[in-house]
Amino acid sequence: MSSSPAPMNSDDTTLANPEAEFQTQLRRQPPYGVVLHNDDMNTFDYVVDTIRTVFRYELEKCFQLTLEADQTGRSILWSGTLEGAELKREQMISRGPDPKVRDRGALPLKVTLEEMPQ
Numbered sequence: 287m288s289s290s291p292a293p294m295n296s297d298d299t300t301l302a303n304p305e306a307e308f309q310t311q312l313r314r315q316p317p318y319g320v321v322l323h324n325d326d327m328n329t330f331d332y333v334v335d336t337i338r339t340v341f342r343y344e345l346e347k348c349f350q351l352t353l354e355a356d357q358t359g360r361s362i363l364w365s366g367t368l369e370g371a372e373l374k375r376e377q378m379i380s381r382g383p384d385p386k387v388r389d390r391g392a393l394p395l396k397v398t399l400e401e402m403p404q
Contacts, residue, residue, distance in 0.1 A: 317402040318371035319362045320378070322355045327392040330356070332384035336395060337363060340377045362400075371399050 325333065330352060337348040341364060355361035364374055375397045383392035 314404070315368060316404055317365045318368045319365040319400045319402045320371050320374045321398045321400050322351065322361045322363050322378070323396040323398065324355050324359045325395055327387055327390065328384040328395060329386055332386070333395060336378060336381050339381070340374060362402075363397075365402050368399075375399055 322333070322337070333352045333355070334345070334348045337343060337351055338345060341348075343351075351361045351363055363378075364371070378397045379394045382388075382394050
C-alpha cells in the first residue's frame with residue numbers, strides 16, 4: 287500500500303522553507319544622524335575640540351562642522367546605526383560644559399539624534 291504525500295497548504299510551505307518567511311521579515315534599520323545644535327555659551331574652540339575627540343576628525347572638518355552649527359543653528363556630525371549614534375551622542379554630552387564658562391551657567395553641548403532619509 288503506497289501513500290502519496292498530503293497536499294501542502296500555505297502554512298506547510300513556510301515549514302518546508304523557513305528561510306522564505308525570515309527573509310520577508312527583514313528590513314534595514316534607517317540611519318540616524320548625530321546633530322549638533324548651536325550653542326552661544328560654550329566656546330568655539332571647546333566645541334571643535336569635543337568633535338575632534340569624539341569623532342577623530344581632522345581639525346579642519348571639526349572647524350567646518352562647528353561653523354555650520356554656529357551659522358545655521360545645526361550641523362550633522364555623523365550618521366550610522368542607531369546604537370552608534372546613541373553612543374556618539376552620549377560621548378559628546380559626557381564631556382560636559384566648557385570649563386572656561388561653566389561658572390557662567392554653560393551646559394553640555396546640545397546634541398540630538400535624527401532619523402536620516404535612506
